[in-house]
Amino acid sequence: MFAIAMTEPGTGSDLANIATTAKLSADGTHYVLDGAKTFITGGALADRVLVVCRTSAFDATNRRAGLSILVVDTTSEGFAVGRKLDKIGLKASDTAELSFSSVRVPVEDRLGEEGAGFSYLTHNLAQERLTIAIGASATAAAAVQHALAYTKERDVFGKPVASFQNTKFVLAECSADVEAIRQFVDRALELHNAGELTVPDAARVKLFATETAGRVIDKCLQLHGGYGYVLEYPIARLYADTRVSRIYGGTSEVMKTIIAKDLGL
Ligand SMILES: Cc1cc2nc3c(=O)[nH]c(=O)nc-3n(C[C@H](O)[C@H](O)[C@H](O)COP(=O)(O)OP(=O)(O)OC[C@H]3O[C@@H](n4cnc5c(N)ncnc54)[C@H](O)[C@@H]3O)c2cc1C
Known part of the structure; x- marks a missing residue:
């Protein structure tokens, strides 16, 4: 290993x-x-x-x-x-x-x-960042699935949580976010497979996927009420496990500095 x-x-x-x-x-x-x-x-x-x-x-x-x-x-x-x-x-x-x-x-x-270590890292960290974005895509999609299942089963005020308009709207937003992450990650994967994923593009996909996944998972946790805060529920583990994706492999702030440099700023 x-x-x-x-x-x-x-x-x-x-x-x-x-x-x-x-x-x-x-x-x-x-x-x-x-x-x-x-x-x-x-x-x-x-x-x-x-x-x-x-x-x-x-x-x-x-x-x-x-x-x-x-x-x-x-x-x-x-x-x-x-x-x-x-x-x-x-x-x-x-x-x-x-x-x-x-x-x-x-x-x-x-x-x-x-003496060439920094350039090797710069080159290869693009792939690591894509891998982290793929993980964010999967965890965000899983969070929506867990929230859908939970809110259909859980009754509050005599009806399923899924029946409240807020739940429908939140899950609709999350579903759109998950699809946006997936499309972005798929495009980055195509570029990677063609040997064309640039360092700034890897930073863009990591930034977008991990920040968006963080918001999606947080919203899905909220729909679980108190049970979302308990580790025996998968949504709580997703919340804890995914938080680091905005830190390791280079923080979101570092991704922004790479992107800003690419914009000539
Ligand atoms: C679970 C986990 C696994 C890890 N695995 C590995 C591993 O296998 N190998 C490895 O080498 N490292 C690993 N790391 C380390 C990880 O890559 C670093 O934690 C990360 O790069 C941030 O470095 P730091 O913790 O020293 O934060 P710092 O660099 O001290 O940053 C602190 C804060 O300042 C911000 N900041 C820094 N620079 C700027 C700037 N220019 N503009 C604005 N804000 C800025 C950061 O975004 C952050 O919010 C891992 C970390 C964790 C938590």
Whole structure:
């Protein structure tokens, strides 16, 4: 199992600020890796961790230079798993702190060219963002299905919740939102399959899908009344699990900065 370790206690959105260092040995055979990572999905169970680290000193005139990606064997001396973070959702996936104390990494285990890490990340994060948008599409659609089923069964004031005009209007809005997400995600998938999904377009689809899914799931939870707040109901788990989609893979605010730059702003 693999994990990818970009985020550090001191930096998340600003990846160029990564402080974990990898120094090449005098004989050029290996790197010596030192630093700490946090929020790493699958980090506690991974066999290999792709670690984004600094292989040359920070250069304020070119902040993106000097980052590389090393593939670290988690049985290496000096590698340690710290706390598993206690999240509000996504309970089935571990999210861990990792530390690296003078971990020896053979030069052959560097992924790609030295110093090109930032551009590899920029390129590949587009696919990760599309994947997150696909998840948002599925969870929003599921939320509407759960709300439809629940409101038909639950009687209040002697009639099903589904019979109130408010319920019909809310679910109609949610249904339109779900369809809009699906169309946008399908279009992005087509572009991805054609090798044409740009970084700004991936940011657009992630922003729209995750923000819209968040609103849809919140409205569907509301239709469940108090039961929507109880984890034994699927809508509560969807609410908790989906919240992070607006944060990981790059926050909504970071998506907006990418899109704004694409607009020439
Ligand atoms: C469950 C989970 C799993 C994760 N898995 C991984 C993983 O596998 N690997 C990994 O490397 N990371 C992972 N992360 C980390 C995740 O990618 C970061 O949390 C995320 O990128 C935000 O970084 P941060 O938490 O340091 O927030 P910060 O960067 O400190 O941001 C704080 C706030 O400032 C805002 N902000 C930042 N920059 C700007 C700006 N320019 N303009 C306006 N607002 C701004 C942000 O949007 C946010 O609202 C995971 C996180 C979670 C919660």
